[in-house]
Amino acid sequence: MKFSELKKAVAIIGIALFVVVLSGCSGGDQDQEPGEGDQAVEEGLESAAGGETCASCHTDKKKLVADLDADPPQEVEKSEESEGEG
Amino acid sequence: MEAEDKVLVAKEFLNTVHGQQGCTSCHGGVEPAASRKEAHQGMVAEPSAQKDSKCATCHADAAGTFEMTLHKTSRGIVDLDTGVLAARINPEKADLLQKAVDNHCASCHIDQCGDCHVSRPQWSGGGLIQGHVFQETPNPILNCTACHGSRVQKEMLGQGPSDFEPKLKPSVHWVPAGMQCVECHTKEWIHGPSTEAAVRYEVKEAPRCEDCHVDDTFYDNAYHKQHAEADPGKTLLQCQVCHSQPYNNCYGCHVGKDDKGLAYFKTDKSEFDFKIGRNPLKSQDRPYDYVVVRHVPVARDTFAFYGEDLLSNFDASPTWKYATPHNIVKVAPQAESCGSCHGNEAIFLLEENVAEDEREANREVIVPKPPPKF
Structure with a gap:
């Protein structure tokens, strides 16, 4: 085989491999069920009607801290006289 | 556990089967909302504690029979006719004793599915585990020994007085075997009705x-x-x-x-x-x-x-x-x-x-x- 033919063969194989890799990646994406991707997360975090959703607060630690600092929850009062192992 | 960590939900949860039900479908409340107060109107913090909770929709067997288990009813402790105190009581003063037991012994029980599968038990302070992702198997430390601490946890982990001789070792079931509690205390036992059992050692499925x-x-x-x-x-x-x-x-x-x-x-x-x-x-x-x-x-x-x-x-x-x-x-x-x-x-x-x-x-x-x- 001439050197120029060998270069051509290598180039063709290289392109073929590249195509296979690309198709493999997109195939993986297609396996994902609707609603399982980042889109679903975003849908849970944002509301089309405006205002906060449950998830937009409860997945954001900073928001929770600020909210709980501003309005601390009532602690369940327990007797301080208990002693020993329960 | 800090208050914010107790209610912090992992974004991964939103992608799970349970997460995709939507928060309000189990917890109620208002969504979207302009404030925490509005969002929490009618909200149920522990929905699985409700009779006929949504858990039973898909998990009918487990949720249905759990209502009658010793874990749920605590009858082994609080039932004065059949429980551990039955033999000792003064029948003429049973009313007074029942009041005492209700005040001091009845709070120690598992009230709901979520106490094992979503959060730490409410009795031990609660708090989400794994950011609300449901766990099929309760965590031995965060769930089981959160209640069974002074005896089972110490025994399992080889804890005790530091100067105790001979030195205490962890159970071989924990180290090196790394067994989960449910491997002996099976889900059939935990969820089973065990109606014939007045106290724990009478449960047929006991390990x-x-x-x-x-x-x-x-x-x-x-x-x-x-x-x-x-x-x-x-x-x-x-x-x-x-x-x-x-x-x-x-x-x-x-x-x-x-x-x-x-x-x-x-x-x-x-x-x-x-x-x-x-x-x-x-x-x-x-x-x-x-x-x-x-x-x-x-x-x-x-x-x-x-x-x-x-x-x-x-x-x-x-x-x-x-x-x-x-x-x-x-x-x-x-x-x-x-x-x-x-x-x-x-x-x-x-x-x-x-x-x-x-x-x-x-x-x-x-x-x-x-x-x-x-």
Whole structure:
């Protein structure tokens, strides 16, 4: 085989491999069920009607801290006289 | 656990089967909302505690029968007709005793599916585990021993007084085996109705060492042949007699209410000890002659705050109880050789080890004559 033919063969194989890799990646994406991707997360975090959703607060630690600092929850009062192992 | 961490939801949860139901479908409340107050209107923090909760929609078997389990009802403790106090009570003062039990003993129970599968039990402060991602198997530390701490956790992890001799080891089921609690305490047992059982040792599906450990070679071991084979003329021992280490015992629990009307308890002491006694629960399922016994915290005047003589039949039930410590090792100190047990009076529950006031209650458990030296 001439050197120029060998270069051509290598180039063709290289392109073929590249195509296979690309198709493999997109195939993986297609396996994902609707609603399982980042889109679903975003849908849970944002509301089309405006205002906060449950998830937009409860997945954001900073928001929770600020909210709980501003309005601390009532602690369940327990007797301080208990002693020993329960 | 900080307050914000208790309610912090992982974004990954939103992609799970449960997460995709939508928060309000289980918790109610208002979404979207302009404020926390608005969002939490009508919100149910622990939806699985509701009767006919949504859990049953898909998990009908488990959710349905769980309502009747000992974990849910706590009847082993709070039912004065069938529970652990039944034999001791003064029937004429049962109302006073029920009030005391309701105030002090009834809060210790699993109220809902979420206590094991979503968060730490509410009884121990709650708080989401894994950011609300549902866990099929409860976490041994965060769930199970969050309640069963002072005995089971210490035993399983080999914890105890730092100066205790011999040094306590973790259970072989934990290190190196790394077993989960549910491998012995199966979901059938935890979820099962167990309606026939008044107390935990009556549950048919209760764990049995024999289920895993007795095979064709079991009786090749000379100790097993001598002490684990049901054969007339042989002394039958509970597995823990040879395989468990010292464990926690509690004494003298007294309950009352403080100046604010809040319930409290005080125990006289807790101490690690190991005692072999005669089997107070001998039955077809537990045919052992000798078993490990643990002192339970009840005292003659435990409920004196609520009235005199509420446990007028105190002596009708032992205070040293059949026990199944979780600190199992292959060779415990008392089983290193025949002489580690035979002639070793320190490991037997003798009359002198029992408080004078409790000797009558423990008459059937006390060992009158420990095995002599070879």
